Amino acid sequence: MEHGGNLVNRTIMLPASVDEAVEALAATSGAVPVAGATDLMEAVNAGRLRPAALIGLGRITELRGWRYEDGGTAVLGAGLTHARMDRPDFAALIPALADAARTAGPPQVRNVGTLGGNIATADPAGDTLPVLAALEATATLARAGAVRDVPISHLLTGLDPLRPGELLTWVRVPLLHAPxxxxxxxxxxxxxxxxxxxxxxxxxxxxxxxxxxxxxxxxxxxxxxxxxxxxxxxxxxxxxxxxxxxxxxxxxxxxxxxxxxxxxxxxxxxxxxxxxxxxxxxxxxxxxxxxxxxxxxx
Missing domain, CATH: 3.30.390.50 (CO dehydrogenase flavoprotein, C-terminal domain)
Known part of the structure; x- marks a missing residue:
C-alpha cells in the first residue's frame, strides 16, 4: 500500500509469460506494466499517475536476461536490471551500457530498476538512453497478435510511440566490438x-x-x-x-x-x-x- 492509498482497490496481475502479459494488457483498459517500479511509484505517490490496474512483470524470467542473436546482435530483456548490466560478462559485451547502469542510482535502485523501465519512463536524465541512442538500438513491442521493432530514438521522440496494449519486451543492440x-x-x-x-x-x-x-x-x-x-x-x-x-x-x-x-x-x-x-x-x-x-x- 502506498502513500495516500493511491493503489487501494487497484487490480494487480502477475503473468508468468510474455503472452500472458500481452493478453492481460489487451483485456484490461488502463492497465500499466510494472517491473522495478522505481519511477512508477514516484508518479503514483505524486498523483501524476492513477493506473486502473498493474501488470507485474517480475515472474517473466525470459525478460530478465539477455542472449546473442545471429547477425551480431545482443537481445536484452526489458526486465534486465541495472545491477545485472553492471556485471563483468555484460560489461565486456556492451561497456557503455554497463557504465551507464553503474551510475543509475544507489544500490537499492540499481537492484530493481530495469532497462525497459528506463525506456518507457523516458526521463530526460535516464542514464541508459543516450547509450541506446548512440548504439542505434531498437525496441521490440508486442501486443495481441502482433510484434513490431521500432528504433529507440523513434520511441523516445514520439515519432513511433508505444501504442495502447503494447508491451516493451526486448531491446536489440548491434554489437560493434569497438570502443x-x-x-x-x-x-x-x-x-x-x-x-x-x-x-x-x-x-x-x-x-x-x-x-x-x-x-x-x-x-x-x-x-x-x-x-x-x-x-x-x-x-x-x-x-x-x-x-x-x-x-x-x-x-x-x-x-x-x-x-x-x-x-x-x-x-x-x-x-x-x-x-x-x-x-x-x-x-x-x-x-x-x-x-x-x-x-x-x-
Whole structure:
C-alpha cells in the first residue's frame, strides 16, 4: 500500500509469460506494466499517475536476461536490471551500457530498476538512453497478435510511440566490438541524477563516430554534423606509439565545442537565457564529449 492509498482497490496481475502479459494488457483498459517500479511509484505517490490496474512483470524470467542473436546482435530483456548490466560478462559485451547502469542510482535502485523501465519512463536524465541512442538500438513491442521493432530514438521522440496494449519486451543492440564510452556530470559525488551525459561509440567498420547527449533536452540528442566532421579528422589506419588511434588534439577539442554548440543552444537547454547556467552546461557538454572521444580512441 502506498502513500495516500493511491493503489487501494487497484487490480494487480502477475503473468508468468510474455503472452500472458500481452493478453492481460489487451483485456484490461488502463492497465500499466510494472517491473522495478522505481519511477512508477514516484508518479503514483505524486498523483501524476492513477493506473486502473498493474501488470507485474517480475515472474517473466525470459525478460530478465539477455542472449546473442545471429547477425551480431545482443537481445536484452526489458526486465534486465541495472545491477545485472553492471556485471563483468555484460560489461565486456556492451561497456557503455554497463557504465551507464553503474551510475543509475544507489544500490537499492540499481537492484530493481530495469532497462525497459528506463525506456518507457523516458526521463530526460535516464542514464541508459543516450547509450541506446548512440548504439542505434531498437525496441521490440508486442501486443495481441502482433510484434513490431521500432528504433529507440523513434520511441523516445514520439515519432513511433508505444501504442495502447503494447508491451516493451526486448531491446536489440548491434554489437560493434569497438570502443565505447559513457560519461556523465551530476555536480555532486556518488550516484546522482545527470545534469548532462555523453555516450560515444566508434564504428571502425564504417569509419564512423556516434555520439548522443543526454539530460540537456527532453530526449537524447545526436549531433550528426559533429559526428561526421570528427570521423573525417581521425586517421583510422594509423596508430600512435601507445597504440591509440590518431587525431589532432585541436580536432579533439573542437569536437567537444561542436557537440556542445549543437546540443545546448545559445539560449540554454531549458530556456535559461545566456546566463551562467547555460554557459556552464555548454562547457560541461564540451568537456564530456572531448573526454569521451579521447578515451574511445586510446
Amino acid at each position: 565505447q564510452v559513457f560519461l556523465k556530470s551530476t555536480g555532486r559525488s556518488g550516484p546522482a541524477r545527470a545534469a548532462a551525459s555523453v555516450a560515444l561509440v566508434l564504428d571502425p567498420a564504417r569509419r564512423g563516430v556516434r555520439c548522443a547527449v543526454g539530460a540537456v533536452a527532453p530526449v537524447p540528442l545526436r549531433p550528426l554534423e559533429a559526428e561526421s566532421w570528427v570521423a573525417g579528422c581521425i586517421d583510422w589506419d594509423a596508430r600512435g606509439a601507445d597504440g591509440a588511434v590518431l587525431i589532432d588534439p585541436a580536432a579533439l577539442a573542437a569536437f567537444g565545442e561542436y557537440v556542445a554548440g549543437a546540443c545546448v543552444p545559445e539560449g540554454g537547454a531549458h530556456g535559461e537565457g545566456a546566463g551562467p547556467v547555460a554557459v556552464r552546461l555548454r562547457r560541461t557538454v564540451a568537456v564530456l564529449a572531448r573526454r569521451a572521444l579521447g578515451r574511445a580512441l586510446k
